[in-house]
Amino acid sequence: MTAHDVAGGSARLLNSIRSRRSFKLKDLDPDPIDLDLIGEMLEAANWAPSHGKTEPWRFVVFSGDQRSTISEAFGHAYRALNPGAAFSGEAQTAQERKPWMAPVWIALGVDPDPARPEWEELIAFGCAVHNAQLVASALRLGSKWTSGAVVTHPLVAAAVGFGPATQLRGFLYVGRPVGEWPTSARRPISEKVRWMSTERSSPETQ
Ligand SMILES: Cc1cc2nc3c(=O)[nH]c(=O)nc-3n(C[C@H](O)[C@H](O)[C@H](O)COP(=O)(O)O)c2cc1C
Numbered sequence: 001m002t003a004h005d006v007a008g009g010s011a012r013l014l015n016s017i018r019s020r021r022s023f024k025l026k027d028l029d030p031d032p033i034d035l036d037l038i039g040e041m042l043e044a045a046n047w048a049p050s051h052g053k054t055e056p057w058r059f060v061v062f063s064g065d066q067r068s069t070i071s072e073a074f075g076h077a078y079r080a081l082n083p084g085a086a087f088s089g090e091a092q093t094a095q096e097r098k099p100w101m102a103p104v105w106i107a108l109g110v111d112p113d114p115a116r117p118e119w120e121e122l123i124a125f126g127c128a129v130h131n132a133q134l135v136a137s138a139l140r141l142g143s144k145w146t147s148g149a150v151v152t153h154p155l156v157a158a159a160v161g162f163g164p165a166t167q168l169r170g171f172l173y174v175g176r177p178v179g180e181w182p183t184s185a186r187r188p189i190s191e192k193v194r195w196m197s198t199e200r201s202s203p204e205t206q
Pocket of ligand 1: 021147184
């Protein structure tokens, strides 16, 4: 492999990382997608780093009619979180409708090794989810990690089949985008880095 090939590969990877985007549910087509693509995403997730190779990520994939399990669970969780006057039937229906707006919902679980610092296990799990999202983007699939109080509620964790050792940290929903690929921006990396070195010459990356 030449230096040119290496530079080209790095530029393509950076481009993939920059173009990974989170999609709103309304911007996805609810029609089914090939589940082999989800398999590719999860294979990428499984190659995340973890200290001591604990591999703490756990996933449950919901598609087709199986989404009724999480639809009902979202409704129950909404009701549990909004007792009495706070309850709105319309808001409950909106929660129940969400799983039908994207063809695949992946429950995101982390099973931290008690012998390790929990923060390390959570970071390893986050890397795994990010790997999956990067492959989704490369496959031109839209996705988003959703992690609100409803979708992470213990009633939802029980419904997806996670035992007490596994923390439900949200869902990654996945589907084909209906419109344009969204764009985004970041504040410059220079705001977040201090270079304790004198050798660098290109100011835009300092
Ligand atoms: C751990 C985690 C949890 C997230 N939870 C939510 C969420 O609950 N709702 C939401 O709209 N976006 C959520 N996001 C997505 C972020 O809003 C999104 O990554 C951010 O706006 C940057 O947009 P981008 O992913 O298109 O670059 C989450 C992202 C991460 C990493």
